[in-house]
Amino acid sequence: MQISASNVQEYMDQIPEERKDAFRKIRQVILDNLPEGFAEEMSYGMPGFVVPHSIYPAGYHCKPEEPLPFISLASQKNFIALYHMGIYSDENLLNWFREEYAKTCRTKLDMGKSCIRLKKMDDIPFGLIGELATKITVSQWIEIYESSVKK
Template sequence: MQSDIKTVDQYFDSLPEDRKPAMTRLRQVIKDNLPEGFTEEMSYGLPGYVVPHALYPAGYHCDPKLPLPFVSIASQKNFIAVYHMGVYADPKILDWFASEFPKHSKAKLDMGKSCIRFKKPENIPFELIGELMKKMSVKDWIGTYEMAFRRK
């Protein structure tokens, strides 16, 4: 569920009270652990962490006017989601995350392609999410993205 909210702070202000603590902590964990170069902005109606055009002028292949997305977070109706494109594009990172998850959470891993879903905020493995954020630099992500998604 995307929003038409214009800023990340407005998005967080609009969250239900029961979701604010977990979402705020998730935001901070991401900001504290993402490598230098990614920027925070609204992306597809969600708080996102992107490679800005200043670092990757080509932008996102689906819409080159948009910066290259990397991670987004969302408070959806029935879960909190982390959308991590590196997990989707790099099998090594996916394998690492899937093998580490049980060491950090009692919940069963609930994933789609890039979407990691948490039905209960108390089951979010914040430390593991922080480690995941460190797995790809901007340069790594651009290289992986170009190999996986850009058609030459």
């Protein structure tokens, strides 16, 4: 499912009704818990939380004109996708998340490298997503990012 939107509100207006409330709540949980310095904007066609150029002028190495991405949210055909670059880059954080998810949710964790697929709207671990959002500051994310890019 491709949503074409120029801003976050326009994107959210196009989400299917059965996912709208859950998507809004995930977004709000992230906004409420994300450390200072990250900015919300459209990033790669979906709402994202990025390190703005004002903090990290180099931007994303693949597209320096784009700010450094950190977390993104997308409404896909059959699920909400939460992309968290920190769990992709930090094995300890990934392991923590897997363990906490197993304690929190009745369903099996469905994820790719950075994509957490949320298929059951009534079993989304909002508190855990909020806690995950707190785990990496802007400066920590830049450090992790630079250490992985310079390998």
